[in-house]
Amino acid sequence: MPKLDIHWLYEASVQNVDTDLDFAARVFSRHWKRKPATLREDFCGTAKLACRWVQRNKKNEAWGIDFHQPTLDWGKKYNAAELSEEQLQRLHLICGDVLEVQTPKVDLALALNFSFCVFKQRETLRRYFQTVGKSLNPEGLFVLDIYGGTESVMAKSDDVRLIPGFTTPDGLEIPDFEYTWEQAAYNPINHHTTCHIHFDVPGFGKIDKAFTYRWRLWTLPELQEILLEAGFSRAEVYLHDFDDEGESDEIFRRRKTYENVQGWVAYVVGIK
Numbered sequence: 001m002p003k004l005d006i007h008w009l010y011e012a013s014v015q016n017v018d019t020d021l022d023f024a025a026r027v028f029s030r031h032w033k034r035k036p037a038t039l040r041e042d043f044c045g046t047a048k049l050a051c052r053w054v055q056r057n058k059k060n061e062a063w064g065i066d067f068h069q070p071t072l073d074w075g076k077k078y079n080a081a082e083l084s085e086e087q088l089q090r091l092h093l094i095c096g097d098v099l100e101v102q103t104p105k106v107d108l109a110l111a112l113n114f115s116f117c118v119f120k121q122r123e124t125l126r127r128y129f130q131t132v133g134k135s136l137n138p139e140g141l142f143v144l145d146i147y148g149g150t151e152s153v154m155a156k157s158d159d160v161r162l163i164p165g166f167t168t169p170d171g172l173e174i175p176d177f178e179y180t181w182e183q184a185a186y187n188p189i190n191h192h193t194t195c196h197i198h199f200d201v202p203g204f205g206k207i208d209k210a211f212t213y214r215w216r217l218w219t220l221p222e223l224q225e226i227l228l229e230a231g232f233s234r235a236e237v238y239l240h241d242f243d244d245e246g247e248s249d250e251i252f253r254r255r256k257t258y259e260n261v262q263g264w265v266a267y268v269v270g271i272k
């Protein structure tokens, strides 16, 4: 059976970089009455979002940070390869720890797909938020995402979705495939959780535990409080509604109250 590159499956299953960038740019423009141009993508992995940012406008510049060189190299080989010479001049990929790396000051910082949940101590998360704050312009915005809902605090749960097939730049045809998010463990005492991503691709087979995450599932009040403790002037929460099939409608509005539904994904925004 041919071996599949799990980064293709990951990007197709969990990343929607245009939705993230549209959201961040919209909230930024509402706060600061201008368009953002510079961006820092923390925990960038394959840097799909940073690459997209430099493609979207010739004034845009992006810094992507991740401490795993092989994943950055994959991003350079495939995502950055989509960029022109001129666009590549505006992309900077840095191998380093997001707790340490200082970039030039940017308009937008993003830490997505819950990656900051690797920080399990409040003090460490606050230090990380302070590092991001220092790399933001006085007119700056920090966008995080987090999931929650009644299912997220269950001992075990599975979320299975069918992902549309696609063809990789190498010409490999990947058919529609199954993506599973498994919450394998959750400890209510410290909110530590273990989650796995599995794939099942017809013709290629099952890839169990393609990715495993050992996180602390931070809550919305904690994130808002820690942003303020780290020096952000305000913290806001944006949540989606649901379509007729009970799926997220992907339209994020600022909310102060929300029904305690089974599952949701929120953007949390820190305003410099």
Ligand SMILES: C[S@@+](CC[C@H](N)C(=O)[O-])C[C@H]1O[C@@H](n2cnc3c(N)ncnc32)[C@H](O)[C@@H]1O
Residues within 6 Å of the ligand: 014, 015, 042, 043, 044, 045, 046, 065, 066, 067, 068, 071, 096, 097, 098, 099, 112, 113, 115, 118
């Ligand atoms: C869940 S992936 C996120 C990939 C992508 N940014 C996304 O939104 O889907 C988490 C990434 O964070 C990186 N990472 C974890 N801790 C880090 C740290 N302290 N500094 C830099 N990168 C880190 C890992 O190497 C991994 O590539």
